[in-house]
Amino acid sequence: MARVLENRWVKSMCSVGLRGRIVGLVVLVILPFSGFQLITAYQQYNLQLRRDLIAHEQLAHAVGATFTNYVEDLWATEKAIGTAMAIGDMSTKGAETLLGALLPNYPTLDYLFWTSPDGTILASAPSSWAGVSVSFRDYFQRIVEGEDEVISDMIVGRYDGEAAFVVAQAIRQEGKLIGVVLARTPIKKLNQVIPVSDGAVVALVDRQATTMYHTATDGPVGPNRPADPLALRALRGEANSGNYTNPNSRDWSGVGVPLSRLGWAVSVSAETLNVRAAAGYAAIRSTGVALLIIVLAILGAVSGTKWVLQPVKRLQAAAISLSEGNMSARVVPGGVPEVAAAARAFNHMADRVAELQTQRTRFLQTAAHELRNPMAGIKAMLSMINWMMEKGQPDDLARFLGVVEREVDRLSGLLNEILEAFRVQEGHLGLKQEPVNLATVIEAAVQAHRVMETEHFVTLQGVSHNAAWVLGDAERLEGVIRVVLGNASKYSPAGSEIVITLAAFETTAQITVKDHGLGIPAHQLNKVFEQFFRADNLSGRDPGGLGLGLYVARVVVTGHGGRIWAESEEGVGSTFVIELPLHHTRMGDLLGQDLDH
């Protein structure tokens, strides 16, 4: 398995992006369908050829049926006319009337004749025909000689050169030939009988293999032109299909169908190239559709993934921008919900980063500013001492050096504050775990504070006789109280009182520091414990310090398992409460402390 994963191809495939994968997936899914269609293109081509063949067959049959019906209908009519004439022993006038009434029923007919056996036209419709048509003589001869009872034939008019289709019927009365009925149709009008074909060519061929009607000429073709092989075979009674080369050396293919009742034949054919082309088009069309589907699917996948990826790319760009220091880099959430959620999370993170950045900058500025003052004081002091020493030892040397020492302490205190803050951030607080007497701690803190400033009266309550022991770090706890005390004096007027109370309860002890100072607005009661926060100082003085005191204090107190919070009323004063869990030890008993609940 590991070797598979090490494989170069597998690795490069795994690094393919979303777009590549989705497109790949789409292709994998669509490909079988489209591929199948592509593969069957050749079969579709053959299928289309087959369909065309069937269509030609159907057309041939339709043509054959229609034409046969037409002819048989004429025969029947002629027979009916003849019978009527014979039975009724009709006069010429009567015959003409009858024929004239019938003619309109057959719009394709030129003429309807009633002739005597020798061909003399006795009656005709339209009635202008008279005499004997020389061209019909052959027919009469054949009928008279008993060769045929019925003749269907094509003749070409001797005078007008027009081709016509003639159906002649012998009329007998008791076996005796009494006349002939003849119907004449110009070949041109036959196309009204023959169904329209679509690109295919219809040829109607008579017993003598003369092409009576051909779509190309819309009439008969010349006698020099033989009928096509399909029709010829059909004349022999054989329905067939196949290819042949026409007189122009073009390849044609089609079907031939015999018209058995007439002894004629019909062929329907089309130029092979056209047939193949049509089938080819069909195959190409479906191939094209298949390819189009693949292309559309890929395009859809590509643009779909682009829509998904764009917000991701924007997020990436914003992240890069932010990491290069552009604090205002944000993303407009968009796209799929998951990506939008990620964008919102990024914005939130960026806000936090910008905030921390600002805090850090402010802190550094403040730190530099704060540290500079004691530094300036020390330098000024020492340079003065130096200058004075040129004139002889100054009287106040000890005092001056004391001031320098104080400034150094001040500086040292600030640096410690910074160090503590960093330790807190890194989580390296390192609290000791020893029994600590809170009363002792408080007294030490007050003592140290009084060294620094004496403008406020600090009162202790309940400190001396309440012995409350906790488990923890005495030095750190002292620091906490000094910070709270320092704030109390910083934010309350000179001369006002600060009261520190120690109270012990069942499981906890509480140290309360109460001042009569500016107070803290309600919305800042929690904020004062945040890093770098320095309260607005209404007296206008620079509050000094780095804003880290209470932040560290809170971390230390919670590290001891306790809580620290502030209560305040603006303009009246503030009360800071430090609550710590009591530690009942045998050591405490041994030391004989008075546990006063």
Place this chain on the structure above:
Amino acid sequence: MARILIIEDEETIAMVLAQTLELAGHNVVRASNGRTGLARLQSEPLPDLILVDLFMPVMNGRALLETIRSMPGLHKIPAVLITGAVPSKDDFPPEASYQALIAKPFSVRTVLETVKRLV
């Protein structure tokens, strides 16, 4: 022998400046912020030189200088600006309003030389 007004809120620095200048033979007056400094300027005899810190509560050095430069009688008094680094140039008063600049931390010798040059 000149009358010098020191306007500085940092006790140690003010003390050092005063001690040094007095030892050098000058007459020193102090104020701990711009407002009290301005009050002294208006109510007491005019000093020959003003040493003023930039960052002070209530009224800072820039505000003070801008104020006195528009007041008759006060606008001609030379001033020395004392400052630590400032965040931006905008916090400085216009260049014409002070005659010298001393940066913290400084040595008293620098102060003495500057004072000598201006009085």
